[in-house]
Structure formats: C-alpha cells, structure tokens
Amino acid sequence: MQRRRFLGMTAAGAATAALAPALTACGSSAPGGDKKLKLVAADYGDKPANSSKKYWEQFAKDFEAKNKGVKLDVEVYSWTEVDKKVADMVAAGKAPDIAQIGAYADFAAAGKLYSADQMISVPTQADFISSLAKAGEVHRVQYGLPFVSSTRMLFYNKALFAKAGVVKAPESWDEVQAAAVKLKAAGVKIPFGVPLGPEEAPAETMLWMLGGGGGYTDNTGAYTISSEANVKAFAWLRDELVGKGLTGPNDPARTNRQDVFDAFCKGDVGMLHGHPTLMQQARAGKIDFQIAPLPGVKGKASSTMGVADWMMAFKQGGHRDQLGTLLDFVFSKDNVLSFVGQYDLLPVTESASASMQGDRRYEALWPFLSQLQIAEFYPADKTSWAKVSATIKEKIGTVVQKGGDPSAVLGEIQREAEAAELAGR
Missing domain, CATH: 3.40.190.10 (Periplasmic binding protein-like II)
Structure with missing residues (x-):
C-alpha cells in the first residue's frame, strides 16, 4: 500500500473512459432481501497497519448496525489505481454507488452523478466548509462532496x-x-x-x-x-x-x-x-x-493552496435515499474526525473543524486548519x-x-x- 503523496490529484484522463453509456446496474439486493450498496475508496495508509481498509471495515459494521436491511460492500485500492478502477467500472456499466477518489467533474458533466441536494440532508450540506463546497460545484451545482482536505x-x-x-x-x-x-x-x-x-x-x-x-x-x-x-x-x-x-x-x-x-x-x-x-x-x-x-x-x-479529495454518488444503481443516509453518516462529526485524525489531514465540515480547533490533540494541525478558509483550489470543476x-x-x-x-x-x-x-x- 502507498500513502497518497498529494491530495486532490488524479491520473490525467482517468475518468475519460468512464463516459461510455451505462450497461447494467451495479447496486443490487443481498441475500435475504437486504439492499446492497457498493463503495470504492482510496487507501491513505502507507503500510498494512494503517490501511484505510480497517477504517472502512469498522464503518460498514457501524452503518449496517444503524440501518437494518442495508449491506455495505467496500473496496479499497491504492491511489495509484483507484481512479482508473472507478473509471473502468463506470465504462463497463458497473458504477459503484459511491466513489471516494480524486476527481468528479467528468462524471458530473456526463450526467452520471446525483447532486448533493438530491441526497444528503440540509444540515449535512450546510456543514461543509464553504470554500470546499464551492470547489465541488459544476455550473454552481455541487456534485463533488469533499472527503478530506489539506493546505500547504x-x-x-x-x-x-x-x-x-x-x-x-x-x-x-x-x-x-x-x-x-x-x-x-x-x-x-x-x-x-x-x-x-x-x-x-x-x-x-x-x-x-x-x-x-x-x-x-x-x-x-x-x-x-x-x-x-x-x-x-x-x-x-x-x-x-x-x-x-x-x-x-x-x-x-x-x-x-x-x-x-x-x-x-x-x-x-x-x-x-x-x-x-x-x-x-x-x-x-x-x-x-x-x-x-x-x-x-x-x-x-x-x-x-487548498486541496481536497472527493466523494461522489452515481445514479446508475438508483439508490438515492439509501445513499443520502450513508453520506449523512460519512460526514457525521465523529466519523470525519476519526478518519482525518489517523492521517494528519483536515476536516471538511464546520462541526468537525470547530471540534478540532478546541482539542489540543490536534494542535499541530491548527495552523493548516486556519489557512483553509483563504485557500484556493485546483479548477477541479473543469473537465x-x-x-x-x-x-x-x-x-x-x-x-x-x-x-x-x-x-x-x-x-x-x-x-x-x-x-x-x-x-x-
């Protein structure tokens, strides 16, 4: 496994192949009639001991315990392959329900993504740090949901x-x-x-x-x-x-x-x-x-410079309501802090940011956090x-x-x- 050396970068053109027409739906029903959601995520660890896979395994258990009848299947890939993996899945007509990768604009431009306001609750959407939420917009509509952030x-x-x-x-x-x-x-x-x-x-x-x-x-x-x-x-x-x-x-x-x-x-x-x-x-x-x-x-x-990695939700599986519930859980204050705290990254929500600023365990990150509101981002909204x-x-x-x-x-x-x-x- 390889720690990502830079947030917010993506293999050039990785998503281009993903613009082929959808063939079949990826979302499915698990045995027993349970609804099954698929999430593909990037690995922020640099060795097995701190692999992101451990975080997502526990996350899936916690989410399923709170949402009976929903099963969450998570696949974690290194940053050297995750963008292309998702692009290939989409091109093959087997888009995941959720992807946590480096770029969203091509998928949004092709009409493959739900917008934020189609899924997540108003409090969750309002909790995103404004500079990050804006960086996730295409034509003033938010499709990219910032997952973690960083400043320089x-x-x-x-x-x-x-x-x-x-x-x-x-x-x-x-x-x-x-x-x-x-x-x-x-x-x-x-x-x-x-x-x-x-x-x-x-x-x-x-x-x-x-x-x-x-x-x-x-x-x-x-x-x-x-x-x-x-x-x-x-x-x-x-x-x-x-x-x-x-x-x-x-x-x-x-x-x-x-x-x-x-x-x-x-x-x-x-x-x-x-x-x-x-x-x-x-x-x-x-x-x-x-x-x-x-x-x-x-x-x-x-x-x-501010940098963000992104979450996005694909329309193909048709699980809008379940995806909204899942994403509200992803961006709960405790879950945001749990993830960013493992990798010395910055939170993407105001609630987690305020909590981090008031907790001396995160004191080393405070200078980076203070820069986030004045940070400028890559033009990631451009295809x-x-x-x-x-x-x-x-x-x-x-x-x-x-x-x-x-x-x-x-x-x-x-x-x-x-x-x-x-x-x-």
Whole structure:
C-alpha cells in the first residue's frame, strides 16, 4: 500500500473512459432481501497497519448496525489505481454507488452523478466548509462532496536555520533568497526544495503562482496560466533560486515531491512547501522543524493552496435515499474526525473543524486548519483540468532550466488549456 503523496490529484484522463453509456446496474439486493450498496475508496495508509481498509471495515459494521436491511460492500485500492478502477467500472456499466477518489467533474458533466441536494440532508450540506463546497460545484451545482482536505505551508529545518544564522522564517521572496544563500554557505545540500517533476508539478506550480499574486484561473473561472504575474513568478524562480544554485544539485524538472520530502526528513533540506502529512514523516526522521505561512513576492502570500479529495454518488444503481443516509453518516462529526485524525489531514465540515480547533490533540494541525478558509483550489470543476494537469507535468519544469522561457512555455500551456476547455463544451 502507498500513502497518497498529494491530495486532490488524479491520473490525467482517468475518468475519460468512464463516459461510455451505462450497461447494467451495479447496486443490487443481498441475500435475504437486504439492499446492497457498493463503495470504492482510496487507501491513505502507507503500510498494512494503517490501511484505510480497517477504517472502512469498522464503518460498514457501524452503518449496517444503524440501518437494518442495508449491506455495505467496500473496496479499497491504492491511489495509484483507484481512479482508473472507478473509471473502468463506470465504462463497463458497473458504477459503484459511491466513489471516494480524486476527481468528479467528468462524471458530473456526463450526467452520471446525483447532486448533493438530491441526497444528503440540509444540515449535512450546510456543514461543509464553504470554500470546499464551492470547489465541488459544476455550473454552481455541487456534485463533488469533499472527503478530506489539506493546505500547504512553508516547512523549515530549525537546526539548519540556526547553523546558517537565519533567525526567522522568510515572509517575502527576497527573504527566501537571502535565507537560501546563508543555508548554502553553511553547507546545506538543498537550501530550498523545488519539486517540479511529474509527481506533483501542478501543486508546486500553483504555490509559486499564488505567491506571485497569480493563479490558474481568474474570478470568472477563465484560465490565466500565462498571466503577467505567473510569468514574473517563474522568471524570479529561474533566476533568483534555481539559477543561483539554491535548490540543490538535482534538476527541479526531474525532482518529485517525495524526493524532497525524503531529503527533508534526512536533514538535507533547509525549507520547502509541504502539507500536513510531512509532519509525521519529519517526526519519524527526528527533524526539528517549524511551519510558517507561504511567502509571497512582497510579503506573506494572501492565500495558499487548498486541496481536497472527493466523494461522489452515481445514479446508475438508483439508490438515492439509501445513499443520502450513508453520506449523512460519512460526514457525521465523529466519523470525519476519526478518519482525518489517523492521517494528519483536515476536516471538511464546520462541526468537525470547530471540534478540532478546541482539542489540543490536534494542535499541530491548527495552523493548516486556519489557512483553509483563504485557500484556493485546483479548477477541479473543469473537465479540461485533467488534460491541463498532464500538460503542466510534462512542460513546466523547463521554465526554470538555464535558458528556460516562462512566457513561451506558460503561453503554450495556456493555449492548450483553452483548446481543451472549448473541446469539453
């Protein structure tokens, strides 16, 4: 099993094959006349001892005990295969009743999903954190139900900072560069880790865009990948960090997120962008670390990146009432806290968030939680996003290489994004 290294990502185009017409219904009746529901979920564990399968087995027992006559069949797959598994099931006309995966937009656009207000109770729908609920909308109708969430912050190694004479976390990009120069002079192998390799290039890209005052889209949802702010951000990254040897010996275009996470946990990285699960890994590596808000071009960035994984309910089985009952149970405060607490993730509901903020057992997550309301998300409501994400993975790393041209590369990605958007209409 493999812990998911990044929430909210999906295999590019995985859902495309799922748009074939339905053939047969997947929902069925179990022996004895019981109604049987099928749920397919992703595994957030990194070993058998903390596999999500254990959570869902207990969840099924608890749900069936409260809902006589309903049987819940749960299949759990690794993040490397779960999106494709669901896409294949839907394409074969055997959609699960519920899927907990990385993206919902293609299924929603094809008319295969129930909307939130067709199933779940008003209190459950109203309990979703507003920024997350909005990120689950297609044409202002919510189809994606956020399951877990995460935000990104700056992680830094306190011991390496002290060794280099850096007295506080940088807030602006100039301070980032100044700290990185000191770290390099002190012998730190990777002053600032920049993973623009294919594993998570869209996330690292978005973080630098947000820090520069840009982003993937504007307020109307139109792609702004080649905006002036984004071009300037990558020109700065190319010239002031990568070009000055402040990102370590490896090419950022070939460096994956887990590469820099592993190096951070070995004490080789001064600072990097990270999500909450890095805390577990860093503690296991006995790294004395601290977290801080995302630095921006002139000071602290006005927003950070938020990420969500999604639940969605398929119409094919026709079990709308039972699915509403199931989803109300999934998003009860105790169940939300039970799951996120196991994996250092953030809750998606106001009730669970308030409970977490008042419980010192979750104190390490409070800074990430405080960022959630100002977080910006991938344009996951766009059916074009899977293709755009794949293009970013393929091309973005070249902008920070010697001779790289941010304007040309971002312009090319912009044109491909607009073409993909038009093709999906």
